[in-house]
Amino acid sequence: KAGVTQTPRYLIKTRGQQVTLSCSPISGHRSVSWYQQTPGQGLQFLFEYFSETQRNKGNFPGRFSGRQFSNSRSEMNVSTLELGDSALYLCASRDGDIQYFGAGTRLSVL
Amino acid sequence: QKEVEQDPGPLSVPEGAIVSLNCTYSNSAFQYFMWYRQYSRKGPELLMYTYSSGNKEDGRFTAQVDKSSKYISLFIRDSQPSDSATYLCAMRGQGAQKLVFGQGTRLTINP
Numbered sequence: 001k002a003g004v005t006q007t008p009r010y011l012i013k014t015r016g017q018q019v020t021l022s023c024s025p026i027s028g029h030r031s032v033s034w035y036q037q038t039p040g041q042g043l044q045f046l047f048e049y050f051s052e053t054q055r056n057k058g059n060f061p062g063r064f065s066g067r068q069f070s071n072s073r074s075e076m077n078v079s080t081l082e083l084g085d086s087a088l089y090l091c092a093s094r095d096g097d098i099q100y101f102g103a104g105t106r107l108s109v110l
Numbered sequence: 111q112k113e114v115e116q117d118p119g120p121l122s123v124p125e126g127a128i129v130s131l132n133c134t135y136s137n138s139a140f141q142y143f144m145w146y147r148q149y150s151r152k153g154p155e156l157l158m159y160t161y162s163s164g165n166k167e168d169g170r171f172t173a174q175v176d177k178s179s180k181y182i183s184l185f186i187r188d189s190q191p192s193d194s195a196t197y198l199c200a201m202r203g204q205g206a207q208k209l210v211f212g213q214g215t216r217l218t219i220n221p
Contacts, residue, residue, distance in 0.1 A: 004153070031207065033207065033208070033209075035209075035211075042198075042211055042212070042213045042214060043154075043198065043200075043209075043211035043214075044211075045208045045209065045210070048207050048208065055207070056206070056207060056208050058208065090153055090154070094207060097142060097159070098156060098159060099156070099207075099209060100156070101146075101153035101154045101155070102153050103151070103152055103153045104153050
């Protein structure tokens with residue numbers, strides 16, 4: 001089986017822009033979670049989607065949003081980008097208790 | 111204070127040494143404990159998964175959970191240069207899928 005695929009791998013944006021990141025989970029996995037990884041804060045949970053419904057949300061501002069499609073693919077959107085949004089954004093798909101991570105999208109905000 | 115504390119290192123040891131990595135946590139509701147390994151420019155890869163207290167061994171890796179002390183450990187025996195990576199502890203409560211991670215420990219194994 002193919003692993004979790006995240007696109008694009010790298011992004012450069014400027015402050016105030018918005019960005020959409022994409023995640024394709026492992027085939028058959030219906031749960032997708034998003035995490036933000038920064039050197040200062042480490043890995044922090046953003047939200048989880050299951051069967052197109054958001055089930056959990058982390059402590060991030062409303063500028064961070066997501067959605068999941070009927071084929072379980074998920075997108076994450078960040079509006080009005082700030083310098084502090086520069087991070088590695090990781091997507092994980094879940095099979096039972098185990099979460100499998102993609103390689104991430106590295107977002108740089110200038 | 112963070113829910114999960116992990117010494118970020120860096121930790122540098124010679125090849126063949128036994129490595130001990132640790133995390134402490136404050137939330138007594140955590141019941142599932144994981145160790146992930148993350149190579150540079152890669153996503154985290156699950157190494158070990160443990161439910162509740164006890165030990166689990168897989169090859170050169172041993173995970174220990176002591177819920178009474180809120181302390182988990184990962185031991186790596188006969189360490190190899192290919193073990194050089196950042197090691198992240200993660201945990202969650204019953205019924206919750208949100209993982210809470212430690213800061214990660216950067217480990218280097220010197221040939």
